[in-house]
Amino acid sequence: MTAPAPGADGQSGRPRTAQHYSVTPTLDSPEGYVAPGMPGVPVAGYVPTVRSHRTGPRRRTALAVALAVLAMLLGGLAYGCAPARAADSLGWLAIALAALVALPLGRLGGRSRVLPLLGALLAACALLLGQLTGQLRRVHAAGPGPRGLPHDALAHWRAELRALDLAFYGIALVGGFLLTRRTANRN
Template sequence: MSQSATPPQQPQSQPEAQAKPQAPAQPQPQPVDGNPYAQQPGAAPPPPPAPYAPPAPQRNTMVLGLLTAVAAALVAAGIYGVVIGTTKHEIGWAAVGVGFVIGLAAGRLGGRNPVLPVFSAVLALGAVYLGQLIGEAMIGADQLGVSFSKVFFDHFDVVQEAWKADSDPLTFVFFAIAAFAAFSGTKKAAL
């Protein structure tokens, strides 16, 4: 038995490849603006740019912010006055709360109008003052055994004189704290 060695055959693709002329090589894409992945072959083309849509006009919500801040100031002043009247002490965190509530209301509903933080600070001063007067009237009504409304509405000048007599430097610190809390709260809460 003799075995004959068959010569190795070349793959069929080589002769055909040699017979056909080769296409010129595709030029390799060059990086665009330093992006090595730009214009890669087989990559999906970028989506067409979206049509220009102007931004939605912003509503003028300053009036809404101002009205809400006034309502919040009246409510906060009443609560602050009740706290003072029941504890018979001014409480600093309550003054911070008064300012913050006013600022939050103005900023959330009024937006980024630059008038709102200043208006909120002024409202906070008024709300703390009104709250302290309500507290003084509650304390006076307890001591005299009469109703709060009689002291507050019929003898408001006496309530103011009592506030002046009881005020000390700490009273004015509470004013400053409330105004600062309202000013910064409005800026932080603005949408």
């Protein structure tokens, strides 16, 4: 139903706001006009400042990845150089390695979809590096075999791999992923 145009057959008895038009009525105000008191109205005397194109936090992804790799290397070496008497309870430090790697990735890298995956991978690599370093220390103390020190350390690591070690790798993977995602700045 459409209301008659003003002046054609007379005014409709309905108020103007209740009239229906088949075409958009012409506005009495200029385009872009916002009534005072409505959202979007500039405050009197307000002069907007020029903003930079960057509104969110600055991402430093390359620096974050470099620091995370350094944390992985240092954490793995520290894990591998721990005293041998603590070797059985040392696996639970996988979450500490994950946190050590996740902190620079999350804080400096920001909210990226790739960085939590990288955090999980680096945390598992830190645990692997730590276990291999521990085996290397044990093989070196016992004396290298005929095939060489790195090969013997890898063979001993494979021989001593238990189901609990796989659980620690799972903890490192999940911890690296979640901690990287949670430490990312949410601004």
